[in-house]
Amino acid sequence: MTVTLLLEQMFNGLQSGVMLFLIAAGLTLILGIMDFVFLAHGAQVMIGAYAAASLTALTGNFLVGIVLAIPITFASGFLLEFLLIRHLYRRDHMDQVLATFGLILFFNELIRIGFGPAALFSDLPKALSGFVNILPDAPYPMFRLVVIIVGLACAIGIHMLVSHTRVGAMVRAGANNEAMTAALGINIRLLRRFVFAVGACFAGVAGMMIGPLTAVEPGMGEPLLILSLVVIIIGGIGSVRGAFVAAVLVGMVDTMGRVLLPVILRSFMGQAAADGAGPALASMMVYILMSLVLVFKPTGLFPPKG
Amino acid sequence: MKRILTTAIAMSLATAVPALADTVKVGYMTTLSGGAGIIGKQMQNAVNLAMEHTGGKLGGMDAEVIFVDDQRKPDVAKQLANRLVKSDKVDVVAGVIWSNLMMAIHKPVTRSGTLLISSNAGPSPIAGSGCHENFVSMSWQNDQTPEGMGKYMQDAGIKSVYLMAPNYQAGKDMLSGFKRHYKGDVVAEVYTQLGQSDFQAELSTLRAAKPEATFIFQPGGMGINFVKQWNQAGMDSVSKLYTVFTVDGVSLPALKDTALGVVSTQTWSPDLDNAMNKKFVADYKAKFGGYPSFYAAQAYDTMMAIDYAAGKAGSSDSAAMRAVLAKGGIPTTRGSLAMNSNQFPIQNIYLREAVMDADGVPTTKVIGTVFENHGDAYAKDCQF
Numbered sequence: 270m271t272v273t274l275l276l277e278q279m280f281n282g283l284q285s286g287v288m289l290f291l292i293a294a295g296l297t298l299i300l301g302i303m304d305f306v307f308l309a310h311g312a313q314v315m316i317g318a319y320a321a322a323s324l325t326a327l328t329g330n331f332l333v334g335i336v337l338a339i340p341i342t343f344a345s346g347f348l349l350e351f352l353l354i355r356h357l358y359r360r361d362h363m364d365q366v367l368a369t370f371g372l373i374l375f376f377n378e379l380i381r382i383g384f385g386p387a388a389l390f391s392d393l394p395k396a397l398s399g400f401v402n403i404l405p406d407a408p409y410p411m412f413r414l415v416v417i418i419v420g421l422a423c424a425i426g427i428h429m430l431v432s433h434t435r436v437g438a439m440v441r442a443g444a445n446n447e448a449m450t451a452a453l454g455i456n457i458r459l460l461r462r463f464v465f466a467v468g469a470c471f472a473g474v475a476g477m478m479i480g481p482l483t484a485v486e487p488g489m490g491e492p493l494l495i496l497s498l499v500v501i502i503i504g505g506i507g508s509v510r511g512a513f514v515a516a517v518l519v520g521m522v523d524t525m526g527r528v529l530l531p532v533i534l535r536s537f538m539g540q541a542a543a544d545g546a547g548p549a550l551a552s553m554m555v556y557i558l559m560s561l562v563l564v565f566k567p568t569g570l571f572p573p574k575g
Numbered sequence: 576m577k578r579i580l581t582t583a584i585a586m587s588l589a590t591a592v593p594a595l596a597d598t599v600k601v602g603y604m605t606t607l608s609g610g611a612g613i614i615g616k617q618m619q620n621a622v623n624l625a626m627e628h629t630g631g632k633l634g635g636m637d638a639e640v641i642f643v644d645d646q647r648k649p650d651v652a653k654q655l656a657n658r659l660v661k662s663d664k665v666d667v668v669a670g671v672i673w674s675n676l677m678m679a680i681h682k683p684v685t686r687s688g689t690l691l692i693s694s695n696a697g698p699s700p701i702a703g704s705g706c707h708e709n710f711v712s713m714s715w716q717n718d719q720t721p722e723g724m725g726k727y728m729q730d731a732g733i734k735s736v737y738l739m740a741p742n743y744q745a746g747k748d749m750l751s752g753f754k755r756h757y758k759g760d761v762v763a764e765v766y767t768q769l770g771q772s773d774f775q776a777e778l779s780t781l782r783a784a785k786p787e788a789t790f791i792f793q794p795g796g797m798g799i800n801f802v803k804q805w806n807q808a809g810m811d812s813v814s815k816l817y818t819v820f821t822v823d824g825v826s827l828p829a830l831k832d833t834a835l836g837v838v839s840t841q842t843w844s845p846d847l848d849n850a851m852n853k854k855f856v857a858d859y860k861a862k863f864g865g866y867p868s869f870y871a872a873q874a875y876d877t878m879m880a881i882d883y884a885a886g887k888a889g890s891s892d893s894a895a896m897r898a899v900l901a902k903g904g905i906p907t908t909r910g911s912l913a914m915n916s917n918q919f920p921i922q923n924i925y926l927r928e929a930v931m932d933a934d935g936v937p938t939t940k941v942i943g944t945v946f947e948n949h950g951d952a953y954a955k956d957c958q959f
Contacts, residue, residue: 271783273783278776281775387616388799388826393807412807482807483799483800484799485829486613487609487610488608488612492772527767527776528780540764548768549742551768
């Protein structure tokens with residue numbers, strides 16, 4: 270394996286990590302900071318992907334599709350909080366798990382009824398389908414660079430929102446002591462609804478970014494949900510910085526595992542055995558990483574202070 | 576009023592009682608939920624269309640079809656198969672998309688004496704030494720289709736090829752089938768994760784290896800992901816893409832023109848020129864909109880085979896129907912289908928290309944025949 274290829278694969282790992290962060294970012298807000306177990310986050314990703322793909326098809330313009338889809342995902346989060354989630358904050362985590370697991374089934378079925386069970390057509394706009402030479406002789410799809418930029422922008426945005434704005438301070442205060450925060454004259458209910466909607470919006474943006482790369486189909490969010498839960502646990506629940514570092518770490522480990530493990534195994538066992546064991550082991554790497562982190566740092570890499 | 580009601584009940588009983596004695600009961604298992612739900616939906620559509628074409632009867636007898644959703648999970652499939660056999664007491668268990676699910680239900684169904692007819696999955700273990708006389712395939716043995724592709728690429732003089740398939744039974748069967756007739760240089764044999772959505776890392780490695788051709792098996796949503804990312808990475812300038820079970824009636828609506836020109840092998844195509852296929856494709860398009868996939872065609876063939884077997888046997892008895900099917904000569908959308916000694920079809924393997932039809936809808940077109948009357952490699956190991 271050449272150095273160029275190794276560097277390119279590390280870049281792939283970074284990109285896959287940033288994409289993971291996009292999905293985990295909203296979950297950090299909802300699960301980490303608001304302390305609400307929300308399993309239907311993958312469904313929010315799906316809603317974003319469907320909204321963008323169908324609006325792009327309708328308007329014939331990718332950018333217009335995205336711009337119109339963002340308010341839709343925000344509104345869906347806002348409505349969902351108003352109709353259901355707000356009744357669940359005081360319940361214990363098991364109730365939240367059950368209710369939001371039900372939401373997964375509900376949304377998947379809703380999409381199936383509305384759009385049919387087939388995958389939706391979604392492709393890149395011509396302007397973003399070119400290549401960039403990140404390294405000599407390593408053309409890289411331009412859209413994947415856009416994904417990295419959007420992911421980094423979201424990381425900075427969410428970090429600023431939580432740590433450097435009054436809204437962020439109020440949210441953190443509300444999560445810490447609801448009664449006291451309300452007593453200080455802050456409309457904690459509205460604030461929660463806003464944060465929840467922002468979280469849904471981040472998930473939606475993740476869906477819009479993934480849509481052109483993968484199949485837009487019912488249930489597309491669930492595999493992503495599991496990985497983003499892993500990211501949040503590794504990073505330390507509630508830490509934006511932790512989620513970012515963990516997402517990049519998970520992306521790297523997953524990518525390098527897939528690429529390197531079969532090669533390494535082949536050097537000391539038979540071709541057939543290595544071809545079988547390599548992918549199996551590679552798919553476990555992320556979870557092995559999580560177990561190791563939990564053994565040595567049970568609260569994650571960057572547990573939030575306080 | 577009361578009298579009318581009694582008469583009605585008496586009449587319905589009078590017609591129902593003799594019908595009960597010879598009703599053909601079919602348990603149809605497919606995946607109706609989750610990401611692969613579209614495949615199951617197409618198969619369900621095709622089964623319903625077949626029942627419409629036979630006037631709701633099978634072999635002239637009253638018929639009942641029970642659909643069950645295996646959720647693509649082997650444990651669920653096994654549970655459902657046991658229920659169909661033991662409590663619903665079906666005459667035939669049919670369907671099954673996935674090879675790993677077929678492996679899970681093969682023994683419980685065949686050992687119970689119930690006829691098991693595959694509409695898709697054809698894993699190698701049940702075609703060879705693990706075969707059972709109560710199993711009949713109305714699709715293919717997994718190796719057959721990639722064997723065609725291996726032969727075609729060998730004859731085309733392609734010097735090096737890069738292989739990629741998901742890491743499960745069918746993936747392994749596909750690649751070993753390919754290598755049976757391809758004798759050129761296999762640059763690498765890469766197994767990806769089942770259900771993988773991002774192939775960028777694999778594509779980077781492939782680009783560096785610079786193979787003349789790439790052969791993949793990525794069914795369902797994985798195929799949509801792979802072909803999209805293949806195009807986005809500009810891989811056509813590096814290597815030529817050949818596929819099996821990847822570019823079809825299920826993935827083409829989501830790929831549209833991005834998959835045009837991709838070549839694959841298959842035992843069926845919407846443009847196969849025979850009366851039964853023409854009727855099936857035309858009626859399917861009229862009723863459900865859009866082209867049927869090969870999954871749908873095989874599901875239709877399965878029901879038509881049961882209709883044929885029950886009619887010829889004159890009963891819904893599993894053993895009698897199996898004896899009819901084992902003789903072959905079954906009318907299908909692939910023409911009259913011959914049967915091998917392990918009860919897998921002997922059939923043509925066609926070369927297909929993804930094209931736009933006259934209405935601008937993407938579909939596949941037969942551009943050649945790689946094998947005529949091709950049997951599978953495992954039949955010799957099968958002893959009932």
